[in-house]
Amino acid sequence: MSAANPQFLKFIDENQDAFIQRLAEAVAIPSVSGDPAYRPDVHRMGDWLASKLESLGVKVEKRPLGKQILEGQELDLPSALLGELGNDPKKKTLLIYGHFDVQPASMSDGWKHPPFELTIDPEGSGKLFGRGSSDDKGPILGWLNVIEAHVKLGLELPVNLKMCFEGMEESGSEGLDELISEEKDKFFKGVDCVCISDNYWLNTTTPCLTYGLRGIAYFKISVSGPARDLHSGVFGATVHEPMTDLIHLMSKLVTTDGKILIPGLMDLVAPLTDEERKRYEVINASIKDFDDAVGAAITFSDDKVATLMGRMRYPSLSLHGIEGAFYGAGCKTVIPAAVHGKFSIRLVPNLTLNEVTKLVCDYVNAEFAKIKTKSKMTVEMLHGGEPWVADPNHYSYRAAHKATESVYGCAPDYTREGGSIPVTLSFADALKCNVLLLPMGRGDDGAHSTNEKLDTDNFIRGSKLLGSYLYELAVAE
Amino acid sequence: MSAANPQFLKFIDENQDAFIQRLAEAVAIPSVSGDPAYRPDVHRMGDWLASKLESLGVKVEKRPLGKQILEGQELDLPSALLGELGNDPKKKTLLIYGHFDVQPASMSDGWKHPPFELTIDPEGSGKLFGRGSSDDKGPILGWLNVIEAHVKLGLELPVNLKMCFEGMEESGSEGLDELISEEKDKFFKGVDCVCISDNYWLNTTTPCLTYGLRGIAYFKISVSGPARDLHSGVFGATVHEPMTDLIHLMSKLVTTDGKILIPGLMDLVAPLTDEERKRYEVINASIKDFDDAVGAAITFSDDKVATLMGRMRYPSLSLHGIEGAFYGAGCKTVIPAAVHGKFSIRLVPNLTLNEVTKLVCDYVNAEFAKIKTKSKMTVEMLHGGEPWVADPNHYSYRAAHKATESVYGCAPDYTREGGSIPVTLSFADALKCNVLLLPMGRGDDGAHSTNEKLDTDNFIRGSKLLGSYLYELAVAE
Numbered sequence: 001m002s003a004a005n006p007q008f009l010k011f012i013d014e015n016q017d018a019f020i021q022r023l024a025e026a027v028a029i030p031s032v033s034g035d036p037a038y039r040p041d042v043h044r045m046g047d048w049l050a051s052k053l054e055s056l057g058v059k060v061e062k063r064p065l066g067k068q069i070l071e072g073q074e075l076d077l078p079s080a081l082l083g084e085l086g087n088d089p090k091k092k093t094l095l096i097y098g099h100f101d102v103q104p105a106s107m108s109d110g111w112k113h114p115p116f117e118l119t120i121d122p123e124g125s126g127k128l129f130g131r132g133s134s135d136d137k138g139p140i141l142g143w144l145n146v147i148e149a150h151v152k153l154g155l156e157l158p159v160n161l162k163m164c165f166e167g168m169e170e171s172g173s174e175g176l177d178e179l180i181s182e183e184k185d186k187f188f189k190g191v192d193c194v195c196i197s198d199n200y201w202l203n204t205t206t207p208c209l210t211y212g213l214r215g216i217a218y219f220k221i222s223v224s225g226p227a228r229d230l231h232s233g234v235f236g237a238t239v240h241e242p243m244t245d246l247i248h249l250m251s252k253l254v255t256t257d258g259k260i261l262i263p264g265l266m267d268l269v270a271p272l273t274d275e276e277r278k279r280y281e282v283i284n285a286s287i288k289d290f291d292d293a294v295g296a297a298i299t300f301s302d303d304k305v306a307t308l309m310g311r312m313r314y315p316s317l318s319l320h321g322i323e324g325a326f327y328g329a330g331c332k333t334v335i336p337a338a339v340h341g342k343f344s345i346r347l348v349p350n351l352t353l354n355e356v357t358k359l360v361c362d363y364v365n366a367e368f369a370k371i372k373t374k375s376k377m378t379v380e381m382l383h384g385g386e387p388w389v390a391d392p393n394h395y396s397y398r399a400a401h402k403a404t405e406s407v408y409g410c411a412p413d414y415t416r417e418g419g420s421i422p423v424t425l426s427f428a429d430a431l432k433c434n435v436l437l438l439p440m441g442r443g444d445d446g447a448h449s450t451n452e453k454l455d456t457d458n459f460i461r462g463s464k465l466l467g468s469y470l471y472e473l474a475v476a477e
Numbered sequence: 478m479s480a481a482n483p484q485f486l487k488f489i490d491e492n493q494d495a496f497i498q499r500l501a502e503a504v505a506i507p508s509v510s511g512d513p514a515y516r517p518d519v520h521r522m523g524d525w526l527a528s529k530l531e532s533l534g535v536k537v538e539k540r541p542l543g544k545q546i547l548e549g550q551e552l553d554l555p556s557a558l559l560g561e562l563g564n565d566p567k568k569k570t571l572l573i574y575g576h577f578d579v580q581p582a583s584m585s586d587g588w589k590h591p592p593f594e595l596t597i598d599p600e601g602s603g604k605l606f607g608r609g610s611s612d613d614k615g616p617i618l619g620w621l622n623v624i625e626a627h628v629k630l631g632l633e634l635p636v637n638l639k640m641c642f643e644g645m646e647e648s649g650s651e652g653l654d655e656l657i658s659e660e661k662d663k664f665f666k667g668v669d670c671v672c673i674s675d676n677y678w679l680n681t682t683t684p685c686l687t688y689g690l691r692g693i694a695y696f697k698i699s700v701s702g703p704a705r706d707l708h709s710g711v712f713g714a715t716v717h718e719p720m721t722d723l724i725h726l727m728s729k730l731v732t733t734d735g736k737i738l739i740p741g742l743m744d745l746v747a748p749l750t751d752e753e754r755k756r757y758e759v760i761n762a763s764i765k766d767f768d769d770a771v772g773a774a775i776t777f778s779d780d781k782v783a784t785l786m787g788r789m790r791y792p793s794l795s796l797h798g799i800e801g802a803f804y805g806a807g808c809k810t811v812i813p814a815a816v817h818g819k820f821s822i823r824l825v826p827n828l829t830l831n832e833v834t835k836l837v838c839d840y841v842n843a844e845f846a847k848i849k850t851k852s853k854m855t856v857e858m859l860h861g862g863e864p865w866v867a868d869p870n871h872y873s874y875r876a877a878h879k880a881t882e883s884v885y886g887c888a889p890d891y892t893r894e895g896g897s898i899p900v901t902l903s904f905a906d907a908l909k910c911n912v913l914l915l916p917m918g919r920g921d922d923g924a925h926s927t928n929e930k931l932d933t934d935n936f937i938r939g940s941k942l943l944g945s946y947l948y949e950l951a952v953a954e
Binding site: 214216218225226227228231232233234236237238239241243244247248250251255256257258294295297298300307310311314315319320321323326327328329331332333334335342344346372373375382417418419420 | 693695703704708710711714715716717718720721722731732734735767770773774776777784788791793794796797798799802803806812813821823848850859894
């Protein structure tokens, strides 16, 4: 039994073609934030979105975020859009977030269709191919669809909406944290909860609500010895080699079956509750899904729950590579003078960046003291972000749960993402309120890859889901 | 008491300026064999050398070696020069070898003077700066000086000379092995021993005779798992990571103090004899020399003899790098799909390439079987060369010893090189005779580096040394 107005749901169904047409307009603007050549298109995309919002009665403020230096050029950052629709003190106020910039894309990467022309799959699958279709223009336009339906039908929205749309998400959300911090007691004042639609279902069939993200601590171990690279014929078996020392240190960080060897680190992980375990048990997933996703049968565990928890609620340690060593094809016989091992740890509650950094540095220093070498070693944390987890029993999640049931006829999976969406933590920290990640797209949308797509069904039912969520949120307690 | 004709020694002294002028002519031809743009200069250098030899009565045959593909271009290999001077059956026949090609060089690499203009150090040190001055045009011209002195003085050479000069040494001596093999019973028939002047003193003060070279076995361990690179946020703690497996395998190869961990490998090393140990004890070298050479105090041992033997008569295992992993600056959070660890072992008697390859592959396979992983692994030997050692008590060495004493007033150090000069092994194997490495230049000549130089004193005394060696060789038994 849906709380949503049936007229709204009907409007969405009846206007599918126009919605796809509007998505095609958005995809046609190649708003690649990471390439200076496309910066005018990012600005243009912001203007396009602002004018669409304004035409539907949204009060929009374009907020300049200053300048940046990119590839040697000084560029204006794309303005963030702060939108407001409704300010009835009797209604809840929801902040929605999305980003209108995209990842780079070109035919030469292997696209089947021009990436900046939305292409309805000629094979009839209903897939809408195009860069940004799923990440994140589709979800933003989902909100537009919801607002348009209400305006055209003369219906009131069940909640007040505040909006924050940015054009730099794919390039580190430059300038956004400062904006959130400045406006937390001004524009963002009165926000009851936040909804972000910028992630994906775990699989291709089951809607989900996402209530956690892992943080990250990225480390560099630097080992140096000789003043310059040496010839292994001339100096092999005479001097300590930094590469040997580094490989020994890197071999002490994690076992081949994924156990993190940093003493004390696993003790910090929040204990697993029964309630939480049940959430993983009911997730619609299988080991085969993982095998398919990576293209090989290489999961640590044959157990679905253990594997899901590996991604979502436990830390991981990955060795990424070595800077300064030989990396080419062929047979260079160098003894590298200085090498830098790179690894990162994905953080989960209750690991904090500070504690993990101290544990790692203390351990690496202690292990280095044990090995016989005259090399020099330093270890440092290069960048990091805290983990985030929300209360999935909050009324916002219960509202999204009900909306999912009414639109999809099934309960959503409750997932946590293994990676990071830093803006989530920024909102949660600054506004001190619940944040819900409510994805529109499927796990195979290929957000940062070639042939990114959004299924028509996800676009249309996703728009209904976002609107239904507003209705459920209005009455949730 | 020198066996050399005093007139010869006097001629060398009196013609120093002309000899330097001729070296300048040779250096001015930029015979860089590794760069297609300079190939005509390599041919020109061969022609220049042939005409100089012919003008002194040497019978020269230019031997085409076929073609090669270099950077997509089909190029003629520079012809080798086979020279012959004297064929008195009562005299010994010595084969001398040198190469007239050079390493690349440009001012932008940091040269103080134009690399292809021989520059007498304006600071008065007597250093002759220029690419090829020491490697290997200086030594070749040393032989020319010896021959010219005898021709001009109307003296007979004390031995028959055969010569093999090539123009591809800096680019793998392409075509030369085939020539040696073809001619071993023809042109090279009757050769009693071989002298190669293409290496360096260990230090800057003490002449040396070099009687050994390490071989090499270069290995690649390949570990693969997922079908493509993965995001560590999404897949960290769910799947086996090839990089973790590889780092564990690479950590099992050698200790941080240089001990090779391949079972059975060290058992193959030829036992150290007292006579041999004494040869190292009297070498003019110190730990400080090593520290200076590498720019840091990082020798495994504080003992000179142990350190010299580490370079010269023991195997070494160096980890060079990893292909396929992240190698840039910054913080990429990739789980690489497939990684290839590169390492090599320097070979000494009695390690053979075949035995070492089997020991390494068996060991790596056994270690891989021990680790818990679903990754795939292969290990292979990519390229290799056998070690070489000559009998330093052979009459050719005794002749060179005496010549050194008479020219330099001191006994030579007896050294072995840690690296390889493959042509040495080619001659030793094909002609089944003693090979002597008799260097002209000093340890700091910077053969493959910027500001390559040859000291005037080494050029002049080196020319006397080569000539005196011929006289000593003639009477040695």
